[in-house]
Amino acid sequence: MFLVKFVFYHRIIGRTIISVGTLLNILIGVFVAPFIIGLTFKSKNMIYIVMGVSGSGKSTVGDLLSKELSLPFYDADDFHFPESIEKMAKGIPLTDDDRNPWLSLLAINIAQWEAKGGAVLACSALKESYRDILRSTTENVVQFIYLKGTQALLATRLRSRSSHFMPESLLESQLSTLEPPEQAITVLLDNTLENIIFEILKEINQ
Template structure:
């Protein structure tokens, strides 16, 4: 989880390889109207996100039933993560955290993504970092991908025994 350009897809794919399971990008589950809205530089609201989060939750639940799944998903608000946990109670969140300056620079370098860099501020504005009672781990993204993935893996594995792992 995290804002755009935090590396969610890259980290999710690498984590899935380490765990020997599949991964999915929640961006692929957005309805076309959401993609068009974001591509036009218009932030999504909670009504826009509701059907998308339901689809992500179903995908998580299906993945859990099939042996596990890593999903790259913004899940910016606690309420969004609660909806995902309702669908998949054993979900563990890896919060990929980075400074607005770093992530703005990364977003500006991307050329093949529907999410324009201008929407990053709107994501930071609504971001609710993981709370202490949420099952997950915070990982700073100002490091190499290998180091980020290693910390994420360690955190996820730790959550298997300690739901309050931070």
């Protein structure tokens, strides 16, 4: 396909005198536009869930990714019930009974977000059963993006923030609960934020 396009436009350029601006427009239309259109098409109506344990940077990555995809961003922490926030602030791990109503609420919102054109959601989604709940109200539109990091790196990140209700003491509990997803875009956290976003966008567009 590349060769066909090159020969076709080579013949046009060889037979016709065109301006530099026109040539640039041709090259952009042939080689750049298909990538942009493909990325926009693939993100349409999709729900991208940026997942991982506390300290993995889900909110930061999710917010930046939403801007790149021109989709709204939501943070699952904003949907926690007050009693769950209180438990976590005291260093008490949440149980499945705590999480299930929260996950069901998110699933309802996910269906609404799909109907409105898609979204990016930051959510821990630690277990496969939790991810099943999040997928339960839609079909083939949820894509998980797993931010993977070592315990040492995650602990360092948690110590550097003071405005979040999740204490560092719950990190070990979250890592014990975590069931790494088998079907997800997995990105290592030992990288720059710019490269993390680049890797995610590259995987989305494949």
